[in-house]
Amino acid sequence: MGTEDEDVRDIASLLADECTQTILTETVTEPMSARELSDVCDVSPQTIYRRLDGLLDHGLVEAETKPDAEGHHYKVYTATLDRFVVELTSEGLELSISRRNQMADRFTRFVDEVRDR
Template identity: 35%
Template sequence: MVGDDLISVLGNKYNTDILTAADEPMSAQELSDELDVPIATCYRRISELEEADLLELHDRPLSEEHRRVKVYRRQVDGIEVDFRDGITIEVEERSAVKNRLDDVWRNLSSGEN
């Protein structure tokens, strides 16, 4: 994503809060409840963050009502913006180790081997 576009996405209300909260996989409803964001706004922000490759659909587990629920997780651990010589943006992606640990935990908690 181009620097100006990324800054625009990060500047939208709630987006940085969603990224911060989505360190662990969370559903849109969980994000909405935790951050006190209207659910429709939360879905719009999730879509925007997915398009920017900052948030990803992590899983679709079954809820207690036996319905599939989408859970999201951020794809980045940090974003650094420097304005000294024009705009420079460095994105620190989630480490492969964190991704593997999340996958192992998800498999254990769902009963998969």
């Protein structure tokens, strides 16, 4: 079994999980912290972090560090997955992933705003 086959299986297994699906759907429009995701998914923070690790490993979410009111930092997560397609061909399963480029989009908006001032 090749690396691509392992990736297909890993991602498919990850996406089959209900908690992972909730993480992706909840973070598609608004970044959320692990604590917020833990509440929404009704699972432990450790479970959320395990799912986030898998999603981060495959580039399906991105993390951004934010400061809080007391000067500490925490991460928020945003789904980057746009589309996941597995196609059965005579060669085997072919994986196609489309990702949003949200971090770059936010940076571009920031630069545009600074330029407009």
